[in-house]
Amino acid sequence: MQRQRRRDTGPELGIRRRLHGLGFRYRVDHRLEPGLRVRGDIVFTRRKVVIFIDGCFWHGCPEHATTPKNNAEWWRKKLDDNVERDH
Ligand SMILES: [Zn+2]
Incomplete structure (x- = not known):
């Protein structure tokens, strides 16, 4: 990554x-x-x-965001939490 x-x-x-x-x-x-x-x-x-x-990666941009393959579960939670906090 x-x-x-x-x-x-x-x-x-x-x-x-x-x-x-x-x-x-x-x-x-x-x-x-x-x-x-x-x-x-x-x-x-x-x-x-x-x-x-707000960058596409950290803020889960629906168009450009990518999810890392290593530690995928941890990253998904981390990035979902960011999106929730932003709201
Ligand atoms: Zn974007």
Whole structure:
């Protein structure tokens, strides 16, 4: 299985580069509140704006998601839990 990045994916880097070029400053992979599991991919803390860039693998995209063959059972549970958390 090709290693799947949790952060700093191609789409994230592209969007961050553009935002940075436009002069925006933000936090990356930032926990929204202490104790909360959810982390924002790009977070503007003062403006209270969060951007989530949901990759196809981790978020179970119906069109592009793949399931690893090794440890298939564990991965299915893990990825199903992600989808549930996202909802
Ligand atoms: Zn997709």
